[in-house]
Amino acid sequence: MRGFPPGVKLLTEVNVDNGFSSAAIVINNNGMGYGDDELRAHLLTSYLRTLVDLEQAPQAILLYAEGVKMATLESVCRVQLDELSDRGALIIISRTCLEHYGLLEKVPSPEIGNMAMIAEAQSTAEKVVTL
Numbered sequence: 001m002r003g004f005p006p007g008v009k010l011l012t013e014v015n016v017d018n019g020f021s022s023a024a025i026v027i028n029n030n031g032m033g034y035g036d037d038e039l040r041a042h043l044l045t046s047y048l049r050t051l052v053d054l055e056q057a058p059q060a061i062l063l064y065a066e067g068v069k070m071a072t073l074e075s076v077c078r079v080q081l082d083e084l085s086d087r088g089a090l091i092i093i094s095r096t097c098l099e100h101y102g103l104l105e106k107v108p109s110p111e112i113g114n115m116a117m118i119a120e121a122q123s124t125a126e127k128v129v130t131l
Contacts, residue, residue, distance in 0.1 A: 020057070020059075021058070022127070023125055023127045024059055024061075024062055024122050024125035024128045025060070025062065026062050026122075026129065026131065027044065027061065027062070027067035028067040028130065029065065029131070030069045030070055031070070032044040032047055044070060044131060049080050059089065059121070059124070060091070060092060060125065061081065061089050061090070061092070063091070063092070063093045065094075066101075068103060071107050073108075090121065092121060093112055094113065094114065094118065095113065096115070
């Protein structure tokens, strides 16, 4: 597994459910953590790639505010979002925020949702992780 030292046992290898399958992940910034935009985008991409590699697709990925910028077809993390979607993660992108940033035509239309859908996804998740 990429990124782990030899001999390290992953949760998935010791049959521990880490709960991501019932989690909603919130992306409300154009990256993850603090720092310059390039670093933040890289951290988010790396995090999502790790979920793909560990085969831990969350129940939902919810994007609003500046987070919608990370869902565009040109985004550095679009590949990882698509892979997580293919593994069952529901992706919901705020229409209001897409319209605000002029990005409505730059995301896959089936992923466009509203705050009611985002709130419902949060309420049905066992945990909500905000990046």
